[in-house]
Amino acid sequence: MGKVSMKGVIDMHVHTNPDLRTRAYDDFELCDAAVRVGARAIVIKTHLGYTANRAYLTNRYNERVHGKNDFTMFGSVVLNSCIGGINPVAVENALKLGAKVVWLPTSSARNHLEKLGKPTAGCVDVVKDGKIVPELQKVLELVRDYDAVLGTGHISVEEIFTVTKAARELGVKKIVVTHPEWWIVNMTMEEQKRIVAEYDVILERCYAQNKGVGAGHGYISNLPGNLETIRKIGYKNVLISTDGGQVENPHWELAEEEYLQYMLDHGIPEEHIRYMSHDLPCYLLGLEA
Numbered sequence: 001m002g003k004v005s006m007k008g009v010i011d012m013h014v015h016t017n018p019d020l021r022t023r024a025y026d027d028f029e030l031c032d033a034a035v036r037v038g039a040r041a042i043v044i045k046t047h048l049g050y051t052a053n054r055a056y057l058t059n060r061y062n063e064r065v066h067g068k069n070d071f072t073m074f075g076s077v078v079l080n081s082c083i084g085g086i087n088p089v090a091v092e093n094a095l096k097l098g099a100k101v102v103w104l105p106t107s108s109a110r111n112h113l114e115k116l117g118k119p120t121a122g123c124v125d126v127v128k129d130g131k132i133v134p135e136l137q138k139v140l141e142l143v144r145d146y147d148a149v150l151g152t153g154h155i156s157v158e159e160i161f162t163v164t165k166a167a168r169e170l171g172v173k174k175i176v177v178t179h180p181e182w183w184i185v186n187m188t189m190e191e192q193k194r195i196v197a198e199y200d201v202i203l204e205r206c207y208a209q210n211k212g213v214g215a216g217h218g219y220i221s222n223l224p225g226n227l228e229t230i231r232k233i234g235y236k237n238v239l240i241s242t243d244g245g246q247v248e249n250p251h252w253e254l255a256e257e258e259y260l261q262y263m264l265d266h267g268i269p270e271e272h273i274r275y276m277s278h279d280l281p282c283y284l285l286g287l288e289a
Contacts, residue, residue, distance in 0.1 A: 004260040004273070006037040006253065008070075010281035012101065012149075012176075013204065014252055015245030016044050016054075023245040025252060027058045030245075031073055033253045035066045040278070041285060042252075043074045043100060047107045049083040049090070051075040052097035074285060076101035078153065079139070080108040085124035088138040095146040100285050102143050103178065104153035104163065111156035115184045127159045132166045140170045149174040149284050151204070157187050164199045174284050175201045179243055181225050182209045189232060196237045202280065205229055206243035207255045219248055223262045230263070235272040239280055 017026040025033065027044060034042055044051045044058075052075030059073055077094035079086055079102070091102055105124040106112060113120045126136055143150045150172055152160045160177060167175055177195065180187035180203055187195075195201055205226040211217040230238050240259060244252045256277075263273050282289040 002264070004257065004264050004270075006039065006257055006260070008038065008040045009256060009260070009277050010039065010041045010285070010287075011242050011244070011252070011256060011277075012043040012239065012281050012284065013178075013206065013241040013243045014042050014044055015046065015243070019046055020048065022247055024247050024249075025245065027054050027073065028061050030252060031058050031062050031071065032066075033251065034073075035062065035069055035071050037253045037257075039071055039253075039256075041072045041074060041281070041287065043076055043285075045076050045078065045101070045103065047078055047080055049080065050077050050094050050097070050099070052077070052094050052099040055098065074098070074100045076103060076151075078103040079105050079124060081105075081122060081124055082108075086126065086133060086135040086139055088135060088142060091139050091142050095142060095148055099148065101149045101151050101176075102139065103151040104155055106154045109154040109156075111159065112154040112184055126155055127162045130162065132163055136163070137166070137170065140167050140172055143167070144171045144173070147173065147286060149176055151176050151178045152185075153178050154184050157185065157191055160185075160187070161195060164195060164201060168199055175199065176204050176239060176284070177201055178204055179206045179209070179241075181205060181222050181229075189229070192229065193233055196233055201237070202239045202284070203229065203233065203237055204239045204241050206241050207259050208243075208249055210246075210248075219246070223259060226259075227263065227266050227268070230268060230272075230276075235268070235276055238276050239284075240273075240277040
C-alpha cells in the first residue's frame with residue numbers, strides 16, 4: 001500500500017488548551033501542526049462552552065505567522081451546565097460568532113453522569129417524558145436556520161433517537177452522532193445501522209477511547225471497530241474524526257495520519273477515505289470540496 005496524504009484533511013473534533021484538563025496542543029500549536037501537514041480545517045471543542053472566539057483569534061494568528069494558506073480553524077459550542085445547559089441565547093451568540101457545531105451536553109448529560117455512577121442532580125436533560133425539552137426546540141431551530149451541525153454529545157442511545165427524530169421533523173439537515181462507539185454512549189452496531197437507515201445521520205467514528213473518564217485509565221484504539229462500521233454500514237455515513245488532543249494519545253497530526261493510513265492499509269479505497277475525511281466534512285462546514 002502507498003502512503004496516505006494529509007493534504008486537505010478536515011477534523012471536526014479536537015480538544016486544545018486552554019482547558020481544565022491539560023491538552024497536548026494549544027490552539028496556536030494545533031494550527032501550526034495543521035498548516036505543516038496541509039490540512040484544510042479543524043473544529044476545536046471544549047466541554048466548557050464556546051470556542052468560536054478562540055477560532056477567530058487562531059485564524060488571525062495563522063494569517064500573521066504563516067501567511068496565505070488554505071487552513072481555517074472553526075469553533076463550536078457545547079451545551080453543558082457551565083453555559084446554562086440547553087440555552088438558546090448561548091447557541092445563537094455562538095452561531096453569530098461563527099460556530100459550526102452545536103453539541104448537546106457532554107459531561108453534564110444525565111447519561112454521562114449515570115455511566116460514571118455520579119449524582120445526576122443538576123444534570124442537563126434533553127428529553128423528558130419521551131419528548132425533547134421545550135428549550136431544545138428553539139436550539140434545533142437555530143441549528144437549522146444557521147445550517148450548522150448538531151452533535152449528539154454524550155446523551156443516551158434512546159435520547160439520540162428521540163432528539164434525531166425531532167431534529168429531522170424541524171428541518172435540521174446536518175446531524176452527527178458523536179462517537180457512538182464510546183462506552184459512555186455505547187451504541188451497538190445494530191442501533192447504528194438503524195439510526196442511519198431511519199434518519200440518514202452521520203456516524204462520527206473517532207481515533208481512540210479512554211477506558212475510564214479521568215487521568216490514568218489509558219486508551220484503546222477504535223480503528224478496528226471503525227473499519228467494521230465502514231464495511232457494514234458504508235462509508236457515506238461515516239465521518240473520520242480523532243477526538244484528539246489528549247496527552248496520552250499521539251499528537252493530532254500523528255493520530256490523524258495513523259487513522260487514514262490504517263484504513264488505506266486495510267482495503268478502504270482512497271476515494272472513500274477522502275470522502276470521510278475531506279468531502280463530507282466540507283459539506284458539514286459549508287466549504288467547497
